[in-house]
Amino acid sequence: MNEPAETRSVVIEREFAFPAERIWRALTQPHLIEEWLMKNDFKPVVGHRFNLRGEWGGVLDCEVLTIEPQKSLAYTWNFSHEDAAFDLKSVVTFTLTPTSTGTHLRVEQAGFRPTQKQAFGGAHAGWKQFLARLDDVLARAG
Amino acid sequence: MSAAHDLLFRTLADPTRRAIFERLCREGEQTVGALTARSGVSQPAVSKHLGALKQAGLVRDRHEGRQTHYSARPGALNPLIDWTSQMAGFWQKRLDALDDLLKRMDQ
Numbered sequence: 138m139n140e141p142a143e144t145r146s147v148v149i150e151r152e153f154a155f156p157a158e159r160i161w162r163a164l165t166q167p168h169l170i171e172e173w174l175m176k177n178d179f180k181p182v183v184g185h186r187f188n189l190r191g192e193w194g195g196v197l198d199c200e201v202l203t204i205e206p207q208k209s210l211a212y213t214w215n216f217s218h219e220d221a222a223f224d225l226k227s228v229v230t231f232t233l234t235p236t237s238t239g240t241h242l243r244v245e246q247a248g249f250r251p252t253q254k255q256a257f258g259g260a261h262a263g264w265k266q267f268l269a270r271l272d273d274v275l276a277r278a279g
Numbered sequence: 280m281s282a283a284h285d286l287l288f289r290t291l292a293d294p295t296r297r298a299i300f301e302r303l304c305r306e307g308e309q310t311v312g313a314l315t316a317r318s319g320v321s322q323p324a325v326s327k328h329l330g331a332l333k334q335a336g337l338v339r340d341r342h343e344g345r346q347t348h349y350s351a352r353p354g355a356l357n358p359l360i361d362w363t364s365q366m367a368g369f370w371q372k373r374l375d376a377l378d379d380l381l382k383r384m385d386q
Binding site: 147149151153155159160162163169172173174242244246 | 380
């Protein structure tokens with residue numbers, strides 16, 4: 138069977154009872170990004186290259202692609218690996234839409250190739266550990 | 280949703296075809312004849328369903344003499360399970376953490 142050339146994406150949507158302005162800060166200020174996602178050297182500048190560093194030692198290579206304050210943010214989410222099956226190239230896009238009670242946030246991660254399913258399983262093992270630790274931290278922080 | 284996903288869903292949408300696939304998963308390798316005996320449809324129909332399942336990568340065939348044996352490919356459904364569920368799970372967790380952070384943030 139030939140490997141399809143197209144890529145896959147996943148979309149997560151969530152309503153928050155907070156204004157877009159507050160969510161935008163959490164998405165674009167490094168010390169806040171670190172609290173819910175990962176350590177980083179993010180800057181809200183198109184073309185800025187930065188890393189997201191997981192506590193498990195994984196480093197994601199990212200580059201800001203689009204910025205529309207309080208509306209839309211997109212950056213690459215790449216994980217370099219010498220083995221092509223583990224190499225990951227994707228784009229994460231956050232889209233904010235005001236609602237009557239707060240803000241709707243849509244997160245889309247696109248660009249995984251079908252051949253990456255193995256790689257993804259491998260990365261997931263590290264992520265699980267990382268998420269478990271983060272949940273501990275959040276629970277202690279109250 | 281990719282074309283590969285479309286093909287998997289489309290292939291498994293037919294109840295007779297899905298029943299054949301489920302039987303191969305449950306009971307292991309079988310000949311067309313054995314599958315036909317309990318499927319309630321004709322042998323050519325079963326063969327046609329097996330061809331579609333094979334094209335979607337859900338089954339493989341093995342020729343032995345004049346018989347063709349079919350078996351399910353256990354990894355065939357992974358594209359449906361792995362990718363979306365794992366990535367969705369990751370972001371759901373992160374957004375839980377984001378919601379928690381938003382509650383703690385200054386106005």
